Amino acid sequence: MAKDKLVLEEGSSIALVYRLETAQAVTMAKKVADYLKDHGFAVYTAPEQKVIPGTKAAKTKKQMDEIKLVIVLGGDGTYLRGVRLLEGRSVPLLGFNMGFLGFLTAHNAESVFDILEKTLAGKMVLRPRSMLFAKILRKGKVRGEYHALNDFVIERGSMSQLINTAIYSEKFLVSEVKADGFIVASPSGSTAYNLAAGGPILHPESPVFVVTPVAPHSLTSRPLIFPDDRELSFKLDGKTQKAHFIMDGQKVTELTADDEVILTRSCYDHWMVREANHNYFHLLREKLKFGDRN
Template structure:
């Protein structure tokens, strides 16, 4: 990852808004933010697949997406991940405001939206790079699908009654064969999401690693494993398992079979988060998770 750098926006820069579509409060705030940005001379777009904010255009074309200099997210971490998928690997920074529950990705409060946006436009915020995951699905040696993920990549049994039996490899060497409900490969950013709920460890977001955590494994000796992010992990279902769900950042993308091999590496892209210069990850843990609280 590169070192933190300041975010500098030129006048007339293009900014997109992605908001939590189920919440009237988020829709209302999105309209106010749009008006605020337009008054300051910025070109405002609405993210695709949501109702267009009055006075803006939907950011749909490749040219429009390429021109974006900032995305502002008004919602929870799910809304933030929707904005990440919109970028398709572009390094456009995202500034997130939490209108959900925990909000690890959307670290700024909705009450501070205009103060924080003003600081951002004035060049007083910094960019924090976060590593991403890259997964490709091979079928009989040929690439079938490719995906980038900020938080995690999950293989799980879904609605099937039987556990999935999966062989796990690191750099083509067998790690183990595990029978479980599923498997999570999480980035440092994603360690506070599904990985944490499944009993995986918390990772410092700047750690050059990822973690593989089995979900409800059949054996007590199957534990989370941390790997350097310059290694290649691969997963292959055994012949008795008919299929499994393949999920990227909480969204089911496809199903895999014993004919498929899932290969996970570090993405060639870093994701850029907009943060206060004094933002501290451990303060966020204490605030959101009551980390270390003994009361």
């Protein structure tokens, strides 16, 4: 995996995304904005947030196109919101954990200014992560297209009945499964909902994605790992009237038996800012207690 240095020219535009509900994140966002301005950078508050004093609101496409770095102050949900706001732009994200788990926001709150100093000095590296792409067809016509960093989920939602779904790979039938739903996770998303549902942890450099059924009505239904150059498709059977389609934790639409969901690797990669000595397995042990026998 490439480890290109992150180099920011003085005067570059940097956007801040912060966890709205956390006073600590709001206070830190103000301090970070002041720090960046003192070092000669143009600081913006990313869309969908209250504007941080002394910064500009990034409201237009032109402003977003000029952003060279996004700094996230919050938890993984805030980080995923930052990814959505980029709408596919190849802009790196630097995350600081001010939420709960903080798996994507790998840097802790106490290290904010130390990490920022290293970032501005060009000592941090960029690590690409694959993303997922979903296209929803209804009777052959595209009615929605979505990119996700972590996962797409098809689930029954509040309906009492399980959903019956046929899974295809390259147009070949893989299986017909009755379950509460299905998770299609990228390597980055393998440690999120996929892991909670019994799916495997994927190394972030793995060129694969995993399909994990949620509470399947069969002992033979197990997670499946596919090369990410394959096309997968999902189709509800006629007895299942509706299902929810969820992108990185956000419901985006409802599905019916008239819909086909086609999933592939996204044409976009996501770029994470990390220290040069970042160790993924250390992160697993620290955040998820991986291998802890106590």
